[in-house]
Amino acid sequence: MSNHEMSDKPEHVHAEPGQPRTIVFVAYPQMGLLDLTGAQTVFFAANRGLVERGLPGYALHTASMEGGPVATAEGLVVETRRLSEFAHGPIDTVIVPGSPHIRQVIADNVPLIEWLRATSTSARRTASVCSGTFLLAQAGLLNGLRVATHWVMADLFEQLFPLIELDREAIFVQQQSVWTSAGISAGIDLALALVEADCGREMAMQVARRMVVYYRRPDNQDQWSPLLQSQYPTSA
């Protein structure tokens, strides 16, 4: 059984009934700030809607190999837990942000890539934002799959990973238990799609409205299409 058939696993392996789903955002030096915080804000907004309905929400964690403060590429420093803290608990979703310095990041983060490879076998799903796709590729999780990444880095991706099929038009791509997405704000689309998969379309639309982001484009629509089409819900 490959790493990519994990979505067949029964759901209770990843979250006990009535318990929140654990989402781990993987942090490392020089990561892209908005890759992390855009997706994180989607799950936070979903939590508000889920709590209102008396449903268990998401437990959001930001964690790095060493723990402690991690400087983003933009300069903002964020506090992190240690990834090893999540070794024994059920991880529902691993989300990996990208970096504008992804080549150097790959060279500097061998233990992190090893952690991704190991954890993908137990997490229900693994997702990347922007050039985070490079880290999943380097971990060997994308072989034989179709993926998305930031358009600026598309040529580099194909050069480094010639055996992986890059879809240059996609906002995000789901293949089995692996989700990858295009640049920066596409991480918001990706997170909305994950919320839809978990909680249904109505919840995803409510979150999008709360964030002033129009409900996500279909993933087979090309990247010229509108992402944000309204500031108000249409019922306002």
Next chain:
Amino acid sequence: MSNHEMSDKPEHVHAEPGQPRTIVFVAYPQMGLLDLTGAQTVFFAANRGLVERGLPGYALHTASMEGGPVATAEGLVVETRRLSEFAHGPIDTVIVPGSPHIRQVIADNVPLIEWLRATSTSARRTASVCSGTFLLAQAGLLNGLRVATHWVMADLFEQLFPLIELDREAIFVQQQSVWTSAGISAGIDLALALVEADCGREMAMQVARRMVVYYRRPDNQDQWSPLLQSQYPTSA
């Protein structure tokens, strides 16, 4: 002379020639994560373009009253400097994020509101994202001005600040040296507008493309309009 005529001041008061412009993002507990990081990412992306042209960019700082770690509403903890560190240097732009708990934030942050009132007399411009507008209002900086804020909080704003004109349709509003914006992702629009004011339209468009955000809507367009219209630049 009111606080709102500061944009008439000569520019060299706020940044020596050849020196970067100092942007201070004001942090406080329970602030909205994306309010902070969306705008910050715009200036970071602008810096890359400015450096490529050999121009001075922006010096980005995140600072709070006490300094040290500050927890956002979403849970992510960010490191901050102390606002008092910027008492004597020239601040170009102060940017104030909002919070989903803005009423409590106003009650809990009297010294911060006092700092905003005092600093607005020396900073070249003061800006708010989302419900950050409430903090500027509480500091007395918006009297007689037209402003924007998050649509979810519009009724509360008018109830608390009946003498301030709220424009419910605006993505952002500039009035003299004060810029206010609507919910969350509108902070990205606002920051793009500030970059355009400083560096011209071409730079703002380059930044928007890098962020996969379509170039900002005109500020007189209502909030139903597209924010993101393309993933690629039209020349791609």
